[in-house]
Amino acid sequence: MTGKLVIGNWKMNGRLAANLALINALQDDAAVRAAQVAVTPPFAYLGQAAALLAGSNIALAAQDVSAFDKDGAYTGEVSAAMLADVGCHYVLIGHSERRQYFAEDNALLARKLQAAVAAGLVPVYCVGETLAEREADAYKAVIGEQLTVLGALAGHDYVVAYEPVWAIGTGKVASVEQIDDVHQYIRATLLQCHGASDSIRVLYGGSVKADNADAIFSLQSVGGALVGGASLDVESFGRICQAAEKTV
Ligand SMILES: O=C(CO)COP(=O)(O)O
Numbered sequence: 344m345t346g347k348l349v350i351g352n353w354k355m356n357g358r359l360a361a362n363l364a365l366i367n368a369l370q371d372d373a374a375v376r377a378a379q380v381a382v383t384p385p386f387a388y389l390g391q392a393a394a395l396l397a398g399s400n401i402a403l404a405a406q407d408v409s410a411f412d413k414d415g416a417y418t419g420e421v422s423a424a425m426l427a428d429v430g431c432h433y434v435l436i437g438h439s440e441r442r443q444y445f446a447e448d449n450a451l452l453a454r455k456l457q458a459a460v461a462a463g464l465v466p467v468y469c470v471g472e473t474l475a476e477r478e479a480d481a482y483k484a485v486i487g488e489q490l491t492v493l494g495a496l497a498g499h500d501y502v503v504a505y506e507p508v509w510a511i512g513t514g515k516v517a518s519v520e521q522i523d524d525v526h527q528y529i530r531a532t533l534l535q536c537h538g539a540s541d542s543i544r545v546l547y548g549g550s551v552k553a554d555n556a557d558a559i560f561s562l563q564s565v566g567g568a569l570v571g572g573a574s575l576d577v578e579s580f581g582r583i584c585q586a587a588e589k590t591v
Contacts, residue, residue, distance in 0.1 A: 347560055347587035348502070348544055348567030350381045350404060350467065351574025352435065362388050366395045368577040374585035376400060379567070381433050382574070386421050393430035404433035404467065407441060410454035412461060423462035434459050435569075437489070438469045439508045453492040460499040467502040467546070467569065468493060470529070474509035482507075483528055490532050497537045502544045503529055504569040510549025512571060519558055522547050526564035553582035560590040 357365075362384060369375045369382070381402040384392045393403055409420035426434055436455045441447045452468075459466045470489040472482035486505070493501070505525050510517050517525075526545050533540035544566030547559055551568045559565055567587060573579040 346379050347565070347590060348379045348381070348546065349580075349584050349587050350383060350433065350504075350546065350567070350569050351580055352383045352406065352438075352548075352569055352571050353385065353574060354406070354440070354571060355385055356575055357384055357388055359388070359391060362391055363395065365575065365577065366392060366401075369401060369580065370396075370399055372577060372581040372584070374581045374588065378584035378588050380584060383433075383435060389426070389429050389431065396430075402432040403430050404435065405431045405464075406435050406438070408434045408436065408455050408459055408464070410451055410458060412454075412458040423458040423464055427462045427464055432465060433467050433502070434464045435504075436466045436468050439471055439506055439511060443508075449489070449492050453495060456492060456496060456501075460496060460501070465500050465502060466496075467504050469504045469506050469548070469569070471506040471508050471511075471549070477507065477509065482525070486525065486528065487532060490529065490536070493533065494536050500542075502546060502566070503533070504546040504548050505529060506548035506569060512550070514550050516550040516552075516555050516559075517547070519562055522559060523562050523564050526562065530564065551583060553579045553586070556583045556586035557589070560586050 381404040383404040383406050405426045408423045411417045437452045456466050470486045472485045476485045507517050529545050530540045546567040546569045547565050548569030551570045552573050
């Protein structure tokens with residue numbers, strides 16, 4: 344897989360006017376235009392973002408998807424087919440905030456992954472340990488367990504994002520040694536599971552900022568970044584994209 348992919352996860356942020364300004368500014372930024380990029384607005388704004396991004400190099404991603412793969416009486420749900428219909432290319436699945444606040448477990452996430460690939464979306468499957476799990480040296484066991492659901496995705500295009508929970512929104516970025524250690528472990532696990540892992544990108548996420556992006560992207564095992572807070576600021580996101588392109 345060539346080049347680094349940078350995905351901005353807006354989480355539950357944004358309004359029509361702010362999204363318009365942000366997307367226009369991203370499209371005017373030379374570094375963003377040169378990079379492999381996606382943005383992930385909340386569901387309510389996917390249509391707005393899709394219209395603004397028509398013809399742009401910035402791909403559209405969703406933050407979640409329903410596990411139900413047929414239209415019907417599932418109030419509040421948004422299906423993979425709907426996401427594809429409005430122009431999404433990627434969908435985040437299993438973000439730690441979903442696992443934590445909505446009790447999403449492997450069984451549910453396996454259904455979401457299947458629904459996504461069946462609709463032609465590329466899932467970005469998020470894994471990562473809590474601080475307690477890292478301190479107990481249980482992080483590989485936890486991540487290994489989270490990865491088991493990917494066994495059913497052999498032959499499908501997907502991305503994995505390693506996001507240590509203790510590094511999300513805390514300003515505490517994992518060290519390059521910690522990132523490389525987990526990324527190598529993820530690669531080895533995917534190799535065991537599918538017999539090949541070279542084409543699967545593994546992104547890092549957790550307090551990625553303009554001033555640490557160079558070091559993170561210098562790792563060969565890092566296929567890009569999943570960026571939260573810094574993706575809402577054009578200058579920061581542009582500099583992260585610039586770092587991604589420098590290391591291609
Ligand atoms: O959760 C994240 C991206 O999905 C990371 O968020 P921050 O970049 O704000 O730490």
